[in-house]
Amino acid sequence: MNGLIQREPGTRVVPGQDTVLLDGAVVMAKQDASCSYIMLHKPVHTVTTVNDPQGRKTVVDLLPEELRTQRLFPVGRLDYMSEGLLLLTNDGEVTLRLTHPSYEHAKKYEVLVREAVTEKSLNIMRQGMRLQEGERLAPVEVDTAPDANGATLMRMTLRQGVNRQIRRMCRDLGLTILRLRRVELGPLHLGSLEPGKWRALTDAEIQILKSSRGLG
Structure with a gap:
């Protein structure tokens, strides 16, 4: 798991954060119709995690309460001061295909x-820049x-999962x-959803999401 051999039975795995391989192949959890798919407009001053040791407000x-009991996990991350579209789900396959580096998707x-x-700065970003960390x-x-x-408002489309990429790019420039604010995640669009509000994905959105990830 995550590049390390696990020998302890009962080792916990967090969808979207841990990658499990068996004989070199990615293991994906089997899901059923009970899976939930929630779009949230994450506001600033909120952490993208299930719980926070510092006691800060989390996206969950x-x-x-009826959704919190379904063990939903955020797909990917938005940092504390960022806002926008965040998907929460208990579908392990969708989570993996939206977060694993081998499955590129536009954000x-x-x-x-x-x-x-x-x-000049635009061309540097368009050509692929090197961060000061290398x-x-x-x-x-x-x-x-x-x-x-x-x-100035910049509209940016990324396909990498580099930690705090936009903030580090802007720092270096x-x-x-x-x-x-993130406004699109794969085929999903934030639309007019207000900060701090959530909604369930429609059946059509779920089908498009799965199809775009090769699951439909």
Whole structure:
């Protein structure tokens, strides 16, 4: 599991965070019709986890009790100061295919920065930049639009799962993030869902989501 041999029976596995392989093949949990799929607009000042040792509000705290008892896990992460579309589910196969590096999927963000963004900075992002820590990034789709308050809105599409990628990119390019919001995750769109609110995916959305991951 996660590159380490496990010999202890009863070792717990967290969907979306742990990867289990048997004879080199990824093991995926069998799911049934009881699986739940919840879209949440994660607000800022909320942690993307089931519980927090520091006692901060978690994304699960935003759900009603009947959903909390279903052992839903967030698919991927949004950091404490970021907001936007987050999927929570107890479907292990969907979780794996949306988070494992071997299954690339598009994630779209709206990033408001204080400064004007130069064409040079845009080209660096579009060509694939190297972070100051040494990590090489894949090319990012990005365009810009002026904001009414003099800031710049960047629309970015990422297909990598590098930790805090957008914040580290902007740091290296001298850009100050005012707001970072994820608006699309694979085929799912945030739409008009308000911060802190949630809704169940429709049957059509679930089918499209599974089909896009090769499960339908």
